[in-house]
Structure formats: structure tokens, C-alpha cells
Amino acid sequence: MGPPMEPTALAAAVVKQLGLAIKASALYPPAHPGNVQAGEAMLKALRAYAEAHGQFRVNIGKHTLSVKGSVIEGRGNSDLAYALYGRKLIQVTVLPSVSQQQLAAFVQILGMDRAKLEEGGGARHQLKQLGVADIQVKELAMDANEEAETLGMDAFFGLLGQGRLKPQEREKILDILRAGPEQAGRLLQNAYALSGNVGGGGGGDAQVQQVFQAIKGLERVIVDEHVADQQALYASLGEAALLPEGPEGALGPRLGRALLAGARDDQGTQVLLDHLSSEQLANIILNSLG
Incomplete structure (x- = not known):
């Protein structure tokens, strides 16, 4: 027996079948053979993934889907990510014990009009109402059009280590990071603005150091x-x-210098830079020269 397939390959198969199942649900009534076949194919892909890697968890950005830290490439995946994110989903977890009936209910929920889904309490509420226990979702805490990237002063002090983050603040921060670099970048912009309020502004090195902290x-x-x-x-x-x-x-050059300097002595910052591609790391180095 050979080694298990890479998570990315198996995850791509699940994502592909999810997209096809959603399309089928928009074309046919629930009991139509087209929907049944799409559900069977999705369940088969999930079982293959679960056999090798356990529960299936996909993180959803505005334009990307990622599993175990790897972006799932593929035709139509950006559109699927946008559709799921538009329904305020940022993470979906499917347990190995999921049934075809639960998958069918989930796909029908995803196929709902966004306004009707929101009126009905959102995907998590709908899953709970239908008794779907083996599919778990995390949703954006705020409307995607609102300033979800805004931190309060208490949360900012918590990040600086001068206070303690509340559970809801911590979850909001994770929601922002899961949503992708664009939203995370706005979070850093917000931190920069708050550091100006604390330190008197001016855009000096002390303000940049607070963003680094x-x-x-x-x-x-x-x-x-x-x-x-x-x-x-x-x-x-x-x-x-x-x-x-x-x-x-521009905050980028000064922040880049702070990150590179911090990585010499701080293991956490080194880990952060290690997760960048060689191109991204090169950009930080070049920006730090600005």
C-alpha cells in the first residue's frame, strides 16, 4: 500500500465536488437525480480525504480557499470562495461521520439567496435548525461591508501585552486573519492609527515599533x-x-526593517517570516531599503 495522497490533492477533489453540488442545487429540485449524483460524488471525495487525513476543514478568504495552510488552486475556486465569503462563511469543517443527507441539507443552504439566508439567521443557524451536527461553520462576526478590521483601544493594548484580550476580541482578530491579507492589512493600518493616538502620532519609529509589538x-x-x-x-x-x-x-519600509531586525532575536517573528514565500520575503527586504 502506497503513501496517502497529499492533503492538497484530496482537498481539491472535495472543493471541486462542492462547487458542482452547489451548481446542481441551483438547476434541479432536491430529489432530482442530478442532485443525488452530485451529493454521492461529494461524499465519496470526503470519505477519501477523511481516510487519509481525518476531518475536512477549509478556510475561506474573499477570493481563496485553503486547507492545512495551502491554497486550493483550480478553475472556479475563486468564484466559489467569493460566493461562500459573501454568505459570511470563513471556515467549514466536515466530520468523517457526515451523511449524504447532511451534505444535501448543507448544499441547499449554500444555494439560498444571500438575503434570504441572512433573514433566516445565517448558515450556522440553519444547520442547527436542520439538525446537521457533522458540518460546522464559522461566520464573519460583522457584515463584510462594515469595518470589521477596526480594533478598539482595549484590544490594541491586549495585543501590546498591556492588557488581556477578551474572547470575543480574540475571535474577531482570528476572523480577520482568516479573511486574508487585505483585511489583515487594514487591521495593521488600524493598529498604526491607534498607536498614533497612544504615542502622540507623528509617524515616528516609536509608532512603528508599537505596530511591530x-x-x-x-x-x-x-x-x-x-x-x-x-x-x-x-x-x-x-x-x-x-x-x-x-x-x-508609507509604513511598509519602516515596518519591514522592524520585522527583519526583530527576526534576529525573536523566534515568533522568525516563524512569521518563514511562512512567507521567497518572493514575499524579497519584497519585504527591498521595501525595508525604502
Whole structure:
């Protein structure tokens, strides 16, 4: 018996069948053979994944789907991610014990009009109402159009290590990191603005150092998560460090210098940089010269 297939290959098969099942649900009534066949194919793909790797968990960004820290490439996956994210889903976990009936209910929920789904309490509420116990979802805490990336001062001090993050603040931060680097970048912008309020603004090195300390606080939040989820969170945070622009000018170069300097002595920062691609790391080095 050969080694198990890579998680990415098996996960790609599950994602593909999920997309096909959602399309079938939009074309046919629930009992139509097309829906039944799509459900059977999805269950088969899930069983193959579960046999090798256990429960299936996909993290959902606005344009990406990732499993165990790897983005699932494939035609149509960006559209599928956007559709799921538009329904406020940021993570879906399917347990190995899932039945075809539960999958069918889940697909029907995903196929609902977004406004009707929201009126009905969202996907998590709908799954609970239908007794679907083997499929678990995490949802955005706020509407995608709202400023979900905004931190309060208490949470900012918590990231700096000068206070304790509340459970709801911690979950909100994780939601932002799971949503992708663009949202995480806005979180760093917000941290930059708050550091100005605390330190008097001016965009100086002290303000940049506070953002760096906030990043270290975000690293501590990531470390407490399941190991399988950490890579995607680190990658989101690391790429976000390339994006932010401070109100007093470009934050990126100065933050890049702080990250590179911090990595010499701080293991957490080194781990963060290790999760970047060689191209991303090169960009940080080049930006730090600005």
C-alpha cells in the first residue's frame, strides 16, 4: 500500500465536488437525480480525504480557499470562495461521520439567496435548525461591508501585552486573519492609527515599533490555534505586512526593517517570516531599503 495522497490533492477533489453540488442545487429540485449524483460524488471525495487525513476543514478568504495552510488552486475556486465569503462563511469543517443527507441539507443552504439566508439567521443557524451536527461553520462576526478590521483601544493594548484580550476580541482578530491579507492589512493600518493616538502620532519609529509589538501580539494569538490552521494565519499576517500605508506616509519600509531586525532575536517573528514565500520575503527586504 502506497503513501496517502497529499492533503492538497484530496482537498481539491472535495472543493471541486462542492462547487458542482452547489451548481446542481441551483438547476434541479432536491430529489432530482442530478442532485443525488452530485451529493454521492461529494461524499465519496470526503470519505477519501477523511481516510487519509481525518476531518475536512477549509478556510475561506474573499477570493481563496485553503486547507492545512495551502491554497486550493483550480478553475472556479475563486468564484466559489467569493460566493461562500459573501454568505459570511470563513471556515467549514466536515466530520468523517457526515451523511449524504447532511451534505444535501448543507448544499441547499449554500444555494439560498444571500438575503434570504441572512433573514433566516445565517448558515450556522440553519444547520442547527436542520439538525446537521457533522458540518460546522464559522461566520464573519460583522457584515463584510462594515469595518470589521477596526480594533478598539482595549484590544490594541491586549495585543501590546498591556492588557488581556477578551474572547470575543480574540475571535474577531482570528476572523480577520482568516479573511486574508487585505483585511489583515487594514487591521495593521488600524493598529498604526491607534498607536498614533497612544504615542502622540507623528509617524515616528516609536509608532512603528508599537505596530511591530501588535504584530507580535497577533503571533501569540496564532500560536494558540490548532497547528493545522497556523500556516494560513501566518501567511495572511506576513503578506499583510507588505500592504499597510500609514497616514504619515508609507509604513511598509519602516515596518519591514522592524520585522527583519526583530527576526534576529525573536523566534515568533522568525516563524512569521518563514511562512512567507521567497518572493514575499524579497519584497519585504527591498521595501525595508525604502
